Amino acid sequence: MATFELKGAPYIPAPTRVQGVMLQVLLALVPGVMAHIWFFGWGIVVQISIAIVFALTFEATMLHLRGKDVRLYLTDLSAVVTAVLFCLCVPQLMPWWVTATGMFFAIVVAKHLYGGLGYNLFNPAMVGWMVVLIAFPRDLTAWLPPLELAEYHFTLFESATIIFTGNIPGELVWDDITQATPLDTLKIQTALAMTIAEIHEDAIFGDFGGLGWEWIANWYAVGGLFLLYRRIISWHIPVAFFGAVMLVDLPFYLMDPDGYLGPLQQVFTGSVVLGAFFIATDPVTASSTPRGRLVYAAGIGVITLIIRRWGAYPDGVGFAVLLMNMAVPLIDYYTRPTIYGHSR
Amino acid sequence: MATEIGNRLWRFHGGLKLRNYKVMSTDHAVLHGLPIPEQLILPISQHMGIPARPVVEPGDKVLKGQVVAIGDGFVSASVHAPSSGTVTAIAKRLVPSAAGGTMGISIVLETDGEDKWIQRDGIRNFETLAPDEIRARVSNAGIVGLGGAVFPSHIKLMRDIHQTVETVILNGVECEPYISCDEMLMRERAVPVVTGGRMMRHALEAKRCIIAIEDHMELAGRVLRGVVAEIGDDRVSVVDVPTIYPQGGERQLIETLTGQQVPSGGLPVQIGVVCHNVATAAAVQDAITDGIPLISRYVTVTGPGVKNPSNVEALIGTPLSQLIEACGGYTGDVPMLILGGPMMGYAMSTDDLPVIKATNCVLALVSEDVRETQKEMPCIGCMECVNVCPADLLPQTLFLHAKERQLEQARSYGIFDCIECGCCAYVCPSHIPLVDYYRVTKNRIWKIDEQRQKAEHARRRHEFRERRRQRQETARTDHLRERERALDTKDPQDAIAEAVKRSRQHRARRHRKDKD
Numbered sequence: 001m002a003t004f005e006l007k008g009a010p011y012i013p014a015p016t017r018v019q020g021v022m023l024q025v026l027l028a029l030v031p032g033v034m035a036h037i038w039f040f041g042w043g044i045v046v047q048i049s050i051a052i053v054f055a056l057t058f059e060a061t062m063l064h065l066r067g068k069d070v071r072l073y074l075t076d077l078s079a080v081v082t083a084v085l086f087c088l089c090v091p092q093l094m095p096w097w098v099t100a101t102g103m104f105f106a107i108v109v110a111k112h113l114y115g116g117l118g119y120n121l122f123n124p125a126m127v128g129w130m131v132v133l134i135a136f137p138r139d140l141t142a143w144l145p146p147l148e149l150a151e152y153h154f155t156l157f158e159s160a161t162i163i164f165t166g167n168i169p170g171e172l173v174w175d176d177i178t179q180a181t182p183l184d185t186l187k188i189q190t191a192l193a194m195t196i197a198e199i200h201e202d203a204i205f206g207d208f209g210g211l212g213w214e215w216i217a218n219w220y221a222v223g224g225l226f227l228l229y230r231r232i233i234s235w236h237i238p239v240a241f242f243g244a245v246m247l248v249d250l251p252f253y254l255m256d257p258d259g260y261l262g263p264l265q266q267v268f269t270g271s272v273v274l275g276a277f278f279i280a281t282d283p284v285t286a287s288s289t290p291r292g293r294l295v296y297a298a299g300i301g302v303i304t305l306i307i308r309r310w311g312a313y314p315d316g317v318g319f320a321v322l323l324m325n326m327a328v329p330l331i332d333y334y335t336r337p338t339i340y341g342h343s344r
Numbered sequence: 345m346a347t348e349i350g351n352r353l354w355r356f357h358g359g360l361k362l363r364n365y366k367v368m369s370t371d372h373a374v375l376h377g378l379p380i381p382e383q384l385i386l387p388i389s390q391h392m393g394i395p396a397r398p399v400v401e402p403g404d405k406v407l408k409g410q411v412v413a414i415g416d417g418f419v420s421a422s423v424h425a426p427s428s429g430t431v432t433a434i435a436k437r438l439v440p441s442a443a444g445g446t447m448g449i450s451i452v453l454e455t456d457g458e459d460k461w462i463q464r465d466g467i468r469n470f471e472t473l474a475p476d477e478i479r480a481r482v483s484n485a486g487i488v489g490l491g492g493a494v495f496p497s498h499i500k501l502m503r504d505i506h507q508t509v510e511t512v513i514l515n516g517v518e519c520e521p522y523i524s525c526d527e528m529l530m531r532e533r534a535v536p537v538v539t540g541g542r543m544m545r546h547a548l549e550a551k552r553c554i555i556a557i558e559d560h561m562e563l564a565g566r567v568l569r570g571v572v573a574e575i576g577d578d579r580v581s582v583v584d585v586p587t588i589y590p591q592g593g594e595r596q597l598i599e600t601l602t603g604q605q606v607p608s609g610g611l612p613v614q615i616g617v618v619c620h621n622v623a624t625a626a627a628v629q630d631a632i633t634d635g636i637p638l639i640s641r642y643v644t645v646t647g648p649g650v651k652n653p654s655n656v657e658a659l660i661g662t663p664l665s666q667l668i669e670a671c672g673g674y675t676g677d678v679p680m681l682i683l684g685g686p687m688m689g690y691a692m693s694t695d696d697l698p699v700i701k702a703t704n705c706v707l708a709l710v711s712e713d714v715r716e717t718q719k720e721m722p723c724i725g726c727m728e729c730v731n732v733c734p735a736d737l738l739p740q741t742l743f744l745h746a747k748e749r750q751l752e753q754a755r756s757y758g759i760f761d762c763i764e765c766g767c768c769a770y771v772c773p774s775h776i777p778l779v780d781y782y783r784v785t786k787n788r789i790w791k792i793d794e795q796r797q798k799a800e801h802a803r804r805r806h807e808f809r810e811r812r813r814q815r816q817e818t819a820r821t822d823h824l825r826e827r828e829r830a831l832d833t834k835d836p837q838d839a840i841a842e843a844v845k846r847s848r849q850h851r852a853r854r855h856r857k858d859k860d
Contacts, residue, residue: 002665002674002678002681002694002695003693003694004678004679004680004681004691004692004693004694004695005679005680005691005714006443006444006691006692006693007680007691007714008691008769008777008779008780009682009686009687009688009689009690009691009766009769009779010686010687010688010766010769010770010779011680011682011686011687011689011691011707011709011713011714012362012521012686012687012713012770013712013713013715013717014717014770014771014772014773014775015770015771016728016771016773017717017718017721017773017774017775018718018721018724018773018774019718020773021724021726021773069719072718072719072721073721076721078724116722117721117722117724118721118722118723118724118725118774119722231728232726234727234731283724283725283726283727284724284725285725286725288725288727288730288738288740288741289730289738290727290730290731293727332741336738336757337730337736337737337738338736339608339735339736339737339758339761340356340357340595340599340605340608340734340735340736340737340761341595341605341606341607341608341609341610341735341761342607342608342758342761
């Protein structure tokens with residue numbers, strides 16, 4: 001008589017695991033990061049490295065303090081994803097301690113104080129970003145121009161030096177090397193009553209979005225399509241996000257093409273593409289019903305436009321995500337699907 | 345309902361495309377004529393409902409096909425001797441269960457090797473039988489749903505005066521990976537399957553009978569269609585349905601074929617459909633045409649842990665170990681043995697268990713199949729489970745409520761609409777055993793409901809007693825008052841004399857008693 005182990009079904013090895021999901025998200029970000037290096041230089045690489053080191057340190061410390069399995073959760077790569085997403089939202093040569101502060105608020109406050117992986121209400125990367133944006137506004141607006149327009153190109157070592165010491169080689173000051181982003185430019189110039197067409201004469205604009213940024217957005221989209229293909233994300237959030245941005249913008253644009261960006265430009269400037277494929281799709285903090293995800297993402301799209309047009313900040317994706325995170329429980333409650341066999 | 349069911353198919357929500365692993369056991373014929381085991385163990389509860397009542401005693405000689413336990417309860421099914429021999433005991437034996445094997449009252453039969461049949465009574469032309477007669481014969485034959493639910497079949501052949509059955513669906517959609525006993529049955533016994541289906545249609549006076557099979561079962565489809573054409577009954581048709589797990593779930597199959605959903609908590613008959621398994625249909629045919637009760641079934645013995653995976657025809661009561669032996673034995677280290685499929689089956693603690701009416705598959709797994717790649721992680725809300733849930737539930741929300749023991753929320757999020765198909769648990773990247781959580785939660789809710797009912801019952805009883813006590817109390821005070829009033833109206837002297845007399849009588853009685 002043979003005896004056997006007891007365990008509940010199913011008895012087919014699971015096709016996925018958390019680490020695999022996170023790894024694929026990271027893979028999907030590779031083209032965007034490469035494009036970022038191509039257009040803006042090495043700063044992002046240094047920034048990502050710093051962020052990952054701090055993210056993992058904070059993660060390990062918190063896991064240890066909370067008495068969790070450090071090895072199991074540290075290798076799930078979720079902290080690494082948070083770190084990379086954070087870096088894609090901040091200036092390339094931001095001082096290291098700003099990044100560290102961002103990671104502290106992302107990992108320690110937004111993630112672990114809310115219960116760790118799976119329990120956080122707010123997108124950790126966006127919480128980290130919001131805190132440093134409000135706390136260190138000057139550092140958070142010091143964006144480099146695309147290499148094409150930049151007078152100074154920094155090597156990897158020079159980038160690291162700037163980030164760690166704040167000393168810019170060649171006796172330069174920050175104003176020499178930074179420049180307003182396309183959305184900054186837009187915000188300032190429209191306030192000066194210039195038309196969109198006139199503003200677009202600025203070299204900082206490309207064919208359909210910001211110079212360089214438009215192509216980075218395209219590569220984010222490639223990564224996003226990969227995630228869709230791999231079924232890591234579903235179509236609901238990107239489609240509703242893009243749809244809301246374009247549909248809401250269209251009537252304004254048609255009424256006043258001089259005062260408003262066109263729908264396509266809205267999508268390809270700033271962080272809409274990154275947001276639609278990588279930030280709003282954070283499974284933990286998004287709505288957990290199919291219809292709810294449509295509402296959630298459409299809400300992000302609309303709030304983004306409102307902040308861009310009437311808010312104090314040039315771009316609004318991060319704030320929009322955090323605001324809609326708050327609305328998730330309500331959205332979930334009202335968008336429950338009809339269960340099989342219940343009247344529709 | 346559209347008249348042309350089967351011409352158009354609908355799609356149920358979610359589901360999975362799984363590797364089917366069936367070819368492992370379908371590339372050769374079913375093994376018949378296994379040696380008769382020396383001992384057969386026949387649990388009296390192999391079906392849904394009240395256990396059958398043993399009608400033999402230890403020491404009784406029985407013939408093959410003889411009733412050994414009768415299913416005369418409200419929902420029950422009889423058990424028959426699968427071979428001739430002697431009853432040696434009616435006692436608790438280890439029998440298959442969700443817990444991996446539990447003790448259950450069984451009739452132990454020592455076979456004599458003669459395999460001698462009891463007198464059988466078959467009917468050649470079933471169309472001359474009244475529907476009630478068919479139902480009675482099915483009931484006498486101890487037939488239960490052989491797809492795994494083991495619900496007594498005669499009950500599902502009863503016509504309800506309020507509801508007419510339009511369609512009988514024969515479920516040949518064996519959606520679980522690995523299992524192929526129904527597919528092999530349809531290939532090898534297509535005539536009994538089709539005839540059994542016609543008998544059921546006749547019993548229910550339904551308009552049509554649809555035999556549903558998966559679209560990859562080409563051979564079975566060809567054979568079945570040939571038989572249907574030969575018989576020439578245009579009320580019977582064979583329909584291919586897409587191979588999506590859990591297409592064989594009754595509710596999913598009904599939606600695929602009719603576009604209608606069975607009401608929550610209701611039965612298919614409410615939308616004019618009755619569903620039976622194809623093996624059940626073949627058993628019905630055997631019972632009516634040949635008078636053969638349900639004493640054997642096809643079992644798939646498969647998995648990477650078995651040397652020669654195949655389907656076998658096994659007598660009910662045969663030890664699982666003997667089936668494995670018939671298929672060449674284990675390949676080596678087999679850490680897990682499953683009864684049923686890999687999605688909804690149950691792990692067994694031993695192979696020293698009898699084949700019962702529900703046993704459709706014995707699956708032996710090797711260590712690669714059961715290796716854990718990751719411990720259970722928190723839910724990350726990826727919604728894969730929502731996408732695959734065929735009941736259109738929110739498995740992740742349900743899980744959170746189940747975990748936090750928020751039972752009322754779990755109920756309102758439809759935990760009782762969960763069919764436990766395991767799709768959610770399979771796709772979960774956090775490897776959360778979701779179905780286990782749901783089963784536990786369902787049990788908790790049932791228990792609480794039961795307690796609530798008991799409490800309600802106790803409350804009613806208490807109230808009743810209180811009322812009775814009050815009634816008695818009022819009666820007593822009324823009586824006293826009456827006595828009082830009676831005393832008042834009497835002359836006090838008379839009353840004293842009466843009391844003295846009573847006291848004397850009493851003393852005299854006691855005095856006599858003392859003397860005795």
